[in-house]
Amino acid sequence: MDAMNPGRARSSTTANPRGSIKSDPLIGVWFDMEESNIIALDGSAARVEKVTNDLEKHKEILTSRYGGTGSGRQFINRERSEQEKLDHELDQYITDVLKVLVLAPRMVVFGPAGTKKELIKRMKVNARWRRSELLVEPADKMTDKQKVAWLRAYAGHN
DSSP states (O other): OOSSSTTSOEEEESSOTTSSOOOOSEEEEEEOSSEEEEEEEETTEEEEEEEEOOHHHHHHHHHHHTSSOOOHHHHHHHHHHHHHHHHHHHHHHHHHHHHHOOOOSEEEEEESOTTHHHHHHHHHHSGGGTTSEEEEEEOOOOOHHHHHHHHHHHHHHO
């Protein structure tokens, strides 16, 4: 959790001290509920920026969903409220990822989370990314090095 903004996702730059990746022909976005990696290939080097999600808050909501007793209308209202919290958290996380992401002619969003479709949906309605080719690819859990290697292999085949 970010000390300056409790409960919000935090971003950290691992390769670019200015805080944003410059435009490259292909940008890869690893997207899952724990962390997003925005990867830009630059010759043999790769620049990576990370945006992390506040999973503790997410886990608290999910575990509290099944704690205690509830019946009828009271139980339904509590579940609806918790789902609204989860939806708000996902919306904020996507917003944080979009703040770090920059334009590129082609972008591929990959990862295990079904929520990557929500990211693509938000990008398609935003005029900033309408000219970019937005691609979605499924991928299993990977290490940071595997993510970069996956994007290199993808760029070599497409």
